Amino acid sequence: MRRPIIYIGIIGLLLLTACSFIASADESVDSSDSTAQPTYEVTMETEIVEYEEYHITIHYPQTPNNQINQTIIDYVNQKKAAFKKESYQSIQEYGKTKSHELHIDFEIPHQGSSFFSVRFEETMDVGVPNIIHDQTVMNFGKKNGKRLQLDQLFKDNRHYVKHLAKLTKEKLRDDLSEETYQRPEIQEALKAVPTNYENIALTGNGLEIYLNQTVDILPKQVVVSQRLIKDLLKDSYSEALMSEGIKQVSHEQDVDLPQAEKREKSEEEGHLEAKKIALTFDDGPHPKITPKVLKVLQEYEAKATFFMIGKRVQYFSETAKLVADQGHEIGNHTWDHPRLTRLSPEEVENQIDKTQEVIKEVTGVQPKMIRLPFGEVPSQFSRTQLKIIPLDVHGENWQEKEPEQLAQELVENVKSGDTILLHDIQSASVEVLEMVLDELSRKGYKIVKVSEL
Structure with missing residues (x-):
């Protein structure tokens, strides 16, 4: 009789151990x-x-x-x-x-x-x-890379929205006038419902609560300090957040910024009637593709014009500097490539100014021309000091075409004085560029920068 009792005891112990392991595993997820x-x-x-x-x-x-x-x-x-x-x-x-x-x-x-x-x-x-x-805000745990859902973070996952709403209202009540604070659209945007408090970032300063973007008079976000949320977060997250401190890690790379230099215009080669074509590249720079483009241009002793997206210049500053250092021309292609016709005049100015500043800071070159995203000119475009460069020759639906087909289409449609559009964020552009340069060279075209047309 004792053996069955021992076996039952062992089985029970194993079951308890398994349950304990599962519970521990579940807890570790949170x-x-x-x-x-x-x-x-x-x-x-x-x-x-x-x-x-x-x-x-x-x-x-x-x-x-x-x-x-x-x-x-x-x-x-x-x-x-x-x-x-x-x-x-x-x-x-x-x-x-x-x-x-x-x-x-x-x-x-x-x-x-x-x-x-x-x-x-x-x-x-x-x-x-x-x-x-x-808007969408995502928080990740860096150990395993998993996205952290909001109901994982808070001790009381049923009522955390109510607490966040209370903290947000207290913060805004100090920052806004009473008349503004009591406006119906403000109260609706701050109501304690999950959709108003679903975009929250964990930061070294505490919680950044990003508010409803449809209400213009609300600030972009409210920061709730670590002290105020310490008892709201689960202990493990609260402790980890405290250890983050207020130090923010920048994504930008440290670069040695060059002094602004006067870049002498290349001497004209050949007679005035020479056939000229300008090669242009939009949407870069790209840390892998742009250097390959530069290598091909160097092999053909050709100069080109690169219309750069400001945000990409910020991220890939060394590549942007390389383009300028090799004597190519740089133009403005706005900060993040929006459709300018849907933006206010102030937003359009900001898109252009930020890009001008970062290109000058990184390369030492002040762009004198701009190519507008999708070729659309805003109704109140006032940047007369920047020359707008049109899309003369570009492949229709170029993303769907094989390099040989696109290169042939570009060469067949080009004439002297045109600008050809390629994209140095597309790997196929390197192959297309080689074929275009080879064919244009055989036809006697000189490849120049846009300013030299």
Whole structure:
């Protein structure tokens, strides 16, 4: 009789051990690791799609952590699919009135030893009366790269929204006049409902609560200090957040900024009647593709003009500097490639000014020309000191064509005095460039910068 009792006891002990292990494993999902993780070197990816029916511009970060990268890529793909569905439904309901647009940009609110946060700003225009503005904030644990859901972070996951709403209202009541604070749209945007408090970033300063973007008079975000949220967060997250401190890690690389130099204009070669073509590259710089483009240009002793996106210059400053150092021309292509016709005059100015500043800071060159995204000129464009460079020759639906087909199309349609458009964020552009340069050289064209046409 004793043996069955012993066996039953052993089985019971094993079951208890298993349950304890499972409970421990479940608890570890909700806890953050206190071990300091290395600082990520964040890079930037850009997707730009131009069709007659719609335009897509998406900027997103990539890190050394594959789990984080995959989550972000899944988000990007979901947004693209949702946009295409909305665009199709809008055309079915309202008819086609203009090209639709999806524009997504990002910022990194925080990167510390335990947490990595990214915020996306989303703009969707599908032809309905109002343009849709939205945002998505993601927080990741750096140890395993998993996205942290809000209900994982707080002790009372049923009522954390009520506490966040209370803290946010107290903060805004100090910052806004009583009349403004009591406005109905403000009260609606601050109501204690999950949709008003779903975009929260973990930072070294505490919680950054990003507010409803449809209410213009509200600030972009409210920062709730670590002291005020200490008892609201689960202990493991509270302790990890305290260890983050207020130190913020920049994604920008340290570069030696050159002194502004006068770049002498190249002497004219050949007679005045020589056939000239300007090669231009949009949407860069790209840390891998742009240097390959530069190598091909050097082999053919050709100079080109690069219209750069300001945010990409900020991320890939060494590549931008390399373009300038090799004697190529740099133009402005706005800060993050939006559709300027939907922006206010002040927003358009900001897009251009920020890009002018970062290009000058990084390369020492002040751009004197601009190429506008999608070739669209805003109705109140006032930057007369910047020459607008049009799209003379570019392949229609170039993303869908083989390099040989695109190169042939470009060469067949070009004439002296034209500018050819390529993109140095597309790897196929390197192969296209070689074929175009080879054919144009045989036809007697001289390849020059836009300013030399």
